[in-house]
Amino acid sequence: xxxxxxxxxxxxxxxxxxxxxxxxxxxxxxxxxxxxxxxxxxxxxxxxxxxxxxxxxxxxxxxxxxxxxxxxxxxxxxxxxxxxxxxxxxxxxxxxxxxxxxxxxxxxxxxxxxxxx
Numbered sequence: 001x002x003x004x005x006x007x008x009x010x011x012x013x014x015x016x017x018x019x020x021x022x023x024x025x026x027x028x029x030x031x032x033x034x035x036x037x038x039x040x041x042x043x044x045x046x047x048x049x050x051x052x053x054x055x056x057x058x059x060x061x062x063x064x065x066x067x068x069x070x071x072x073x074x075x076x077x078x079x080x081x082x083x084x085x086x087x088x089x090x091x092x093x094x095x096x097x098x099x100x101x102x103x104x105x106x107x108x109x110x111x112x113x114x115x116x117x
Contacts, residue, residue, distance in 0.1 A: 022057065029061065038069055049079075056086030060093055063100065073103040084116075091117040 025048055032041035042065055049058035063079030066072050077100035083093040094117035101110035 022055070026057075026061075033065070038065065041065060053082070054086055056083035056090060056093055059083040059086065060090075060096060063096060067096070067100055067103065073100055076100045077104060084113075088116075 025044075029041055029044065032038070032044070042062065045058055045062040045065065049055075049062055052058060059079040059082040063076040063083065066079065067076035070076075077097065080093060080097035080100050083090070084097055087093060094113050098110040098113040098117070101107070101113060
């Protein structure tokens with residue numbers, strides 16, 4: 001099962017070197033997902049997210065994997081909340097947070113998040 005496309009912009013001040021690293025990591029991640037190596041993909045995302053918690057893209061992508069391939073919807077919601085805190089102007093993060101809320105049957109909360117997207 002394919003996940004949603006990755007956001008390509010970050011809110012970092014780290015510049016071009018970080019963006020190149022991020023793009024390489026995201027390419028590696030897509031390869032792992034496409035070859036059904038989900039445990040390894042999750043492991044890598046957790047490590048990258050721990051190294052750069054200010055980057056919402058890692059929390060977002062890990063949340064997507066969990067929401068899509070695991071029943072741990074509350075964990076995905078928490079990750080999407082981290083992503084929206086890191087980059088509140090990214091509508092993909094708000095939509096993903098709303099999707100997690102819907103999975104948790106928190107429809108009113110989901111609607112509030114969708115209004116921020």
